[in-house]
Amino acid sequence: MNNLQALKTLSYANVRRILRIWIQTIVPPAITTALYFLIFGALIGRRIGEMPGYEGLSYIEFMVPGLIMLSVITNSYANVASAFFGTKFQKSIEEILVSPMPSWAIMCGFLVGGIARGFLVGLVVVVTSLFFVQITIDNFTLTLLSILLTSILFSLLGLLNGIYAKSFDDVSIVPTFVLTPLIYLGGIFYSINILPEEWQLISQINPILYIVNFFRYAMLGSSEIDPLIGICLISAFTIVSFLLAYHLIRKGVGIRD
């Protein structure tokens, strides 16, 4: 059995799905980001001026890494959650389960879809931002690494959501009520230094804060939180999520009677 061929096929099928429904997967982040840049960057951001703690950095420049991360996180998550639940709903998961493909290959095939969409949408956001601001990347390798790790982590979390989901509502509950508030309160639009002390402490229990700041460090060369915490946090969550998802798929939770 050629497991790599099977993995390649499932990965390609997932990427093909993203491209087939590009109007749902690629276009919306471009429009949303353009609106963010226009309203919060060009209009309101002009009145804010330089960001405190980031010497010589305008508000719109501060916002770019946050908006890229926002898109990578939400799209990686949504892609795998909906693709996996969609195959369960259409019963096409049976095509995969009856085949000799091992559990790790099934997982990785779906993850490749999430990573691909994370990168694609991240690129779209970068291109959109170029219409509003000049971007300079401080550490290109670290920037790519942080996008890769983040998209892997949120693809895995999306997969866990897809495994447990029994209806379309279940696929949207976590992104709407958990992920979106955490992302918006995770320092995308503001520096936590401007918050009162007690709110700064509360913000520090939000894992997204560390992920966004790690990426901001990679892109801009400075951040308000040690980037090492971010990379350790992402790695730890990724390992735990991978092992959990692997165990669930191997056991057939949510996919076998």
Add this chain to the structure above:
Amino acid sequence: MYALEIKDLKKTYSNKVEALKGIDLNVSKGDFFALLGPNGAGKSTVIGIISSLVNKSSGHVKVCGIDIDENFSLAKSKLGVVNQEFNFSQFEKVIDIIVTQAGYYGVDYKTAVERAEKYLKKLGLWDKRNDQARMLSGGQKRRIMIIKAMIHEPELLILDEPTAGVDIELRRSLWDFLLEINQQGTTIILTTHYLEEAENLCRNIAIIDGGDIIENTSMNSLLKQIDDQVFIVETEKVVPKDFSLPGYPVQDISENKFSVILKKNKNLNDLFKAQELEDLNVKNIRNQTNRLEELFVKLTSKNE
């Protein structure tokens, strides 16, 4: 050598429904085997366990000699399954569905495309290869299911009601296709509600009911169990109301028609020779019902 060996297979679902109560079943290599049973008898559970869609509670299953508990991946590579329900993305193109399925079995792209062409042409879907699956008719989708199951050229093919809802012409062309691949060496296990289908195609048969195998024999021996057969006789001359045939009970007499019961120990040739029939100028004699159907109803109702 068996293509499928099942020993003491049990399945109880999470809702406490006991779908299989410990069945034993062997299917020889090269066989064309019917697995029959009423709705909810446990047929799909058996198929689900063999193909890994359902987790068994206990028991042993071997596919082509490979224990699924020891090397399920290798066992699955020998197996093709046509499920009852369409289980492919309706938004994908036909050719993509088939080539993707081949890829899941590790078949390289070039070989997958060649095989897809072979089977699409064989089952009359080549012209539809670039259409989205949702645009196809039920019969065409059914054929996609069969091609998907055949694309990695398995040694054992299991078909769960493959001809449900397809027209007679297509059903017969699918029968020809299945007979052809069986002659080429593929072992076939078929579940169907069309008992005529099982009678025409299969050499051996098992009947499952209430989670137990209640009959497991050759088709010929099963059909020999039939006690009575009813023949309808149509005549040119009017049948007298008190018409009788010595040794053959007669019933349902109408103007130019009556039914005659042929007991197990009686011979159809002797019936044809009866002078009483000749006097009525017989136009036509036909079997009233499908023989296997009668027996099936009898066996499964015994179990209720």
